[in-house]
Amino acid sequence: MSDASLAEVLRAKGLRLTAQRQLVLDAVHQLGHATPDQVHAKVSQVAAGVNITTVYRTLELLEELGLVTHAHLSHGAPTYHAVSEDQHVHLVCKACGGVAEVSPSVLDGLVGALESSRGFLVDVGHVALFGLCAACAGATQ
Amino acid sequence: MSDASLAEVLRAKGLRLTAQRQLVLDAVHQLGHATPDQVHAKVSQVAAGVNITTVYRTLELLEELGLVTHAHLSHGAPTYHAVSEDQHVHLVCKACGGVAEVSPSVLDGLVGALESSRGFLVDVGHVALFGLCAACAGATQ
DNA sequence: CTGCATGCAAAATATTTGCAACAGC
């Protein structure tokens, strides 16, 4: 299904369906969330010749097309994930660096409060919360 | 007061109080939140000779000492702010790039929910929420 | 004096861009 919609969206803009674009989109789907570097590594497992430059350009394009988005997680690393997946909020542990996902419903109250008080519309899929995961909170501190 | 506590904290660790360290800490206080580059620019207004390298090293040191922290806002740019300031949540507009601040109290419900359901302790001062500010939400879209 | 701190330059990373060769349609 991702291939079909990719071809469709590209066609609609007069753009071309290439092996690289399919591979990058597939890699994003498979990885869940990953940095450009990780996407490149994943793509390279299947097609070794693909350049990191192309990965950057393709991710930018796919984001423009609305097929993927990126969030800024822990260390300034842009992390891409497919939009077709369920939206989720990232919980980044500052101790172990792990990333957990929770349902956006936990933000419902917050989103409503910010919208009424400040007129700010939160992009739920782009939110990252920093803190300590259960394991690290118990272990250390 | 910042100078006094800086000298104190440095002394406690056998480190030295230098003009650069005072300048960097002052710049962070004055700027509210800023990238290393912006801190360097601010410091340069007062003392032109200060190297960007020193700013990086000093910010890292000040963070270790607990005098400043950094959050990752919009574009992977680490943003530093003094810890003595009131903690605040950053609202980053993905359209205009503006950064607004709101009271952490809006997160109270969320923090409680995550702690009980997942055992995750949110670091309130480090949170950045992406979305559209009131101006951009009204203007565009 | 003694050793930590700084400045400078160069290295390591991450990301973007110019251009010629290539491939989708």
Add this chain to the structure above:
DNA sequence: GCTGTTGCAAATATTTTGCATGCAG
């Protein structure tokens, strides 16, 4: 065949590191 795409290399931007000089204590 026409034009969008890719790969390569070089340019940029950002952050880190090595080393000799300088200054706080």
